[in-house]
Amino acid sequence: xxxxxxxxxSLDDTSFEQIFEALAPLPPDEKILIDARHTRWASPYGLTAxxxxxxxxxxxxxxxxxxxxxxxxxxxxxxxxxxxxxLYELSGRVPRARxxxxxxxxxxxxxxxxxxxxxxxxxxxQTKAQSMLTGTLHLEPSASMRFTMALSEVCQNVIEHAGxxxxxxxxxxxxxxxLQGRRVVVIAVSDSGIGFxxxxxxxxxxxxxxxxxxxxxxEESVMRGVSRFRDTGRxxxxxxxxxxINKWDGKFSVRSGTAQIAIVPEWIGGDPMTEGMPFFPxxxxxxxxxxxVP
Amino acid sequence: MIDRIDIxxxxxxxxxxxxxxxxxxxxxAMVRIGIEHRLDEIGDRALxxxxxxxxxxxxxxxxxxxxxxxLLQYVSLDIPRREVYFLFYGMSxxxxxxxxxxxxxxxxxxxxxxxxGGPFLMGIIDGDQRRIWETIRDLGSAEPRAVATAxxxxxxxxxxxxxxxxxxxLVIRENNAYVSMSDPRVPPPASGPAVPxxxx
Numbered sequence: 370x371x372x373x374x375x376x377x378x379s380l381d382d383t384s385f386e387q388i389f390e391a392l393a394p395l396p397p398d399e400k401i402l403i404d405a406r407h408t409r410w411a412s413p414y415g416l417t418a419x420x421x422x423x424x425x426x427x428x429x430x431x432x433x434x435x436x437x438x439x440x441x442x443x444x445x446x447x448x449x450x451x452x453x454x455x456l457y458e459l460s461g462r463v464p465r466a467r468x469x470x471x472x473x474x475x476x477x478x479x480x481x482x483x484x485x486x487x488x489x490x491x492x493x494x495q496t497k498a499q500s501m502l503t504g505t506l507h508l509e510p511s512a513s514m515r516f517t518m519a520l521s522e523v524c525q526n527v528i529e530h531a532g533x534x535x536x537x538x539x540x541x542x543x544x545x546x547x548l549q550g551r552r553v554v555v556i557a558v559s560d561s562g563i564g565f566x567x568x569x570x571x572x573x574x575x576x577x578x579x580x581x582x583x584x585x586x587x588e589e590s591v592m593r594g595v596s597r598f599r600d601t602g603r604x605x606x607x608x609x610x611x612x613x614i615n616k617w618d619g620k621f622s623v624r625s626g627t628a629q630i631a632i633v634p635e636w637i638g639g640d641p642m643t644e645g646m647p648f649f650p651x652x653x654x655x656x657x658x659x660x661x662v663p
Numbered sequence: 664m665i666d667r668i669d670i671x672x673x674x675x676x677x678x679x680x681x682x683x684x685x686x687x688x689x690x691x692a693m694v695r696i697g698i699e700h701r702l703d704e705i706g707d708r709a710l711x712x713x714x715x716x717x718x719x720x721x722x723x724x725x726x727x728x729x730x731x732x733x734l735l736q737y738v739s740l741d742i743p744r745r746e747v748y749f750l751f752y753g754m755s756x757x758x759x760x761x762x763x764x765x766x767x768x769x770x771x772x773x774x775x776x777x778x779x780g781g782p783f784l785m786g787i788i789d790g791d792q793r794r795i796w797e798t799i800r801d802l803g804s805a806e807p808r809a810v811a812t813a814x815x816x817x818x819x820x821x822x823x824x825x826x827x828x829x830x831x832x833l834v835i836r837e838n839n840a841y842v843s844m845s846d847p848r849v850p851p852p853a854s855g856p857a858v859p860x861x862x863x
Binding site: 515517521528529608 | 757765
């Protein structure tokens with residue numbers, strides 16, 4: 370019996386919770402089909418999380434390709450199908466990935482499994498990010514270096530803490546509902562590894578408190594810079610990302626297990642901590658930087 | 664003796680000739696080991712200029728591996744490995760961001776200098792020590808009593824602070840005097856205090 374999960378028309382960090390919710394009660398060996406035929410748009414979070422979902426299944430899942438030509442073509446250009454072909458049984462028409470002048474994809478979906486991958490990601494994004502952040506988003510030139518630093522740190526987080534590889538993608542797009550239609554640049558990183566709680570437990574064991582859960586593990590790691598490594602220099606990466614996000618009025622969210630912690634700027638609103646979410650393995654990070662009004 | 668270590672060259676020769684950015688912890692650790700090998704070849708007492716001019720990006724993890732761990736080994740209030748003074752040269756604003764964060768985390772400080780302008784301090788240092796360090800920088804070289812007079816502080820206080828600054832390798836001790844460090848290739852600023860070139 371195959372469980373069919375319908376993907377929402379707009380697939381981002383908020384709407385993806387519908388997929389997590391549908392997945393949570395299923396045993397990992399149950400066959401699933403994600404029906405994305407009516408999906409019209411996906412953020413980098415949506416694309417990286419879709420690949421991550423497949424990695425959590427014991428039986429190769431199925432995915433129906435978006436029917437809308439423009440959407441499927443965009444997913445191809447973002448290299449989503451390049452990896453989805455191995456992870457999913459795809460049905461529907463997969464457009465061939467063609468080179469394009471599409472400047473909205475700053476970094477195509479890219480696997481992160483080893484240190485060299487981080488170097489490659491940083492090298493690839495530098496030039497493109499520089500012109501996008503300063504030219505289109507009107508950020509100061511110095512912000513582009515810091516943006517790349519943040520990208521490097523969130524990618525390393527996968528290698529050091531997930532226990533298995535993950536995915537990264539960077540895209541820029543226009544916000545329709547908020548920010549009076551301003552553009553944003555979004556980094557999404559997703560893995561299906563051990564997650565923040567288990568990572569901390571691997572070194573320190575479970576905390577002797579009733580409240581030791583995914584939420585507290587996120588607070589310790591993201592807000593207090595606690596790491597599973599005993600070296601006092603560890604845990605600075607995410608602290609540095611937080612500093613950068615605060616300065617540029619961005620949003621930073623980390624979901625792991627059943628909780629999500631976020632640095633939430635006024636323009637977007639939302640809760641800094643959400644608990645009791647449907648369980649999903651690993652960690653899903655997202656950084657959103659808004660355009661500055663010149 | 665003054666030695667110069669080009670950090671981007673260490674990256675290319677000791678890690679990978681295709682890399683131009685100092686990112687990831689393993690890369691930082693390999694660069695630090697490369698620097699340590701070069702330090703092993705110089706004498707027990709030296710001023711080493713660590714040149715970051717050609718480094719692209721430096722992330723927090725790499726800053727921790729290279730800068731903090733190097734300082735923790737060579738600069739300590741206990742017994743440092745050798746009398747090595749580091750001057751961090753040619754750092755960009757974003758390099759400084761990453762380095763400032765790791766210095767704060769470890770309670771460290773360092774002396775840095777850009778292609779233009781005199782040396783300055785970064786990191787964790789108390790107000791008195793900073794004032795005394797700046798006095799030495801402006802004087803170039805001086806005995807504690809002269810520093811006390813110039814800074815308008817009690818001589819005993821200045822002596823103690825200078826000893827701490829020397830132990831942290833933020834000033835050079837030469838007989839009874841303390842000496843500021845700067846890159847001899849950098850001309851002194853057109854206005855403001857003269858920054859002398861010093862040799863240990």
